[in-house]
Amino acid sequence: MTVQMRQVRRHVENFRSQCTQDGTCFNGCKPGYYGSDCSGTCDNCVGRNCSGSMGVCTNGCVAGYYSNMCNLACPAECKECGSAGTCTKCKDTHYGLPACNLPCSDNCVVTSSGRVCNEISGTCLGDCKAGIFGAQCQTVCSVQCATCSSVNGDCKTKCVAGKYGTKCISNCLETCNDSTCDQTKGKCETKVTYPTLPPAASTADDEELSTGAIIGIAAGCFGALVIIIVFAFCCFYQMRRAEDAKSEIHIPEDILERLSHKGYTAQVSARDLHSQYSTSLPNPNFNLDGDDEKDFVLF
Incomplete structure (x- = not known):
């Protein structure tokens, strides 16, 4: 019972x-x-x-x-029905009032209320599952983009190499570098290539490199110091020779020959010539012939 x-x-x-x-x-x-x-x-x-x-x-x-x-x-697809048995409200997974005999798309995401699609038109109330778009989420996104808008199918991410456009279905020109182009207009993009840095050396190599660098720098500095010292010595030597040259009188050979007969040495300093012959030159017994006096050259 x-x-x-x-x-x-x-x-x-x-x-x-x-x-x-x-x-x-x-x-x-x-x-x-x-x-x-x-x-x-x-x-x-x-x-x-x-x-x-x-x-x-x-x-x-x-x-x-x-x-x-x-x-x-009520019929199984109805959530509520009227007095005649016709549906007044479909189950959450069906649409098509008053019969409610059409299932919502499996690609519709269930909303928080539990309802999947509009019970009259079948339009998904939430988003579509990944890779699907359309009112009833029945159209597959382009394979050239990872994700697309569930409304119109426009790609949300950058197209794969060689494709452009809102749905990434247009081909870039073959003359573009690496077949890459602007995602909107398809213009070839300029590719910037950066040099590849060598891998970092190990710690032991770094220590060896540092020691070698220190030795090289020290040797270079020592060599530069030696060059500077030699250059300075040469400059000083040349300056001394120039100073000595200014205190000497150089007499042409033809005048030296004539002076040799009159008791002069081949080359005398200005100081010696002045000390030895400053009082004797006016001696009437010692006269320079012609323009001999003009032939003396002082430096």
């Missing part, structure tokens, strides 16, 4: 003292029951409110049932 039948039996027993010999209740039924003997239940009525005699629901049916007594189940 079912639970419902046992409840009815207890209910009948409670009212037996208030009913006729054939079981007809004198004062009607309690709320939620109906019939002459109050054995019928109003479980599918809203609030379990129904007429005591016929069991007609006074406030309508709960979801999933229809008829005046709400004792008929």
Whole structure:
């Protein structure tokens, strides 16, 4: 015996003292029951409110049932239906009122409310799954882009090499470097190549390189110092020779020959010539012939 039948039996027993010999209740039924003997239940009525005699629901049916007594189940695709059994609201996964016999696309993302698509048009209420776009998420994005807009299919990320356009379906010119071009207009892009740096040396190599560099720098500095010293010595030597040269008198050879007959040395300093011959030159016995005096050259 079912639970419902046992409840009815207890209910009948409670009212037996208030009913006729054939079981007809004198004062009607309690709320939620109906019939002459109050054995019928109003479980599918809203609030379990129904007429005591016929069991007609006074406030309508709960979801999933229809008829005046709400004792008929709606079609499986309906969430709610009218008195004639036609759907007034589809299940969350179906659309196509009033029949609700069309399933929403499997590529629609379920919304927080649990509803997948519009119950009339089938348009996805949320986003499409990755790689799909369109009103009902039934069109595949271009294979040339990783992700695309779920509305119009435009690529959200950069196209793969060799492609451009909103949906990355146009080809870059073959004359472009590496077949890469501007993602919007398809103009060839200038590729900038940066030099590849050598791998970093190990710690031991760094120490060896540092020691060698120090030795090289020290040797270079020492060599530069030696060159500077030699150069300075040469400059000093040349300056001394120039100073000595200024204190000497150089006489042409033809005059030296004539002077040699008159007692002069081949080359005398200006100081010696002045000290030795400054008083004797006016001697009348010693005269220079012609323009001999003009032939002396002082430096």
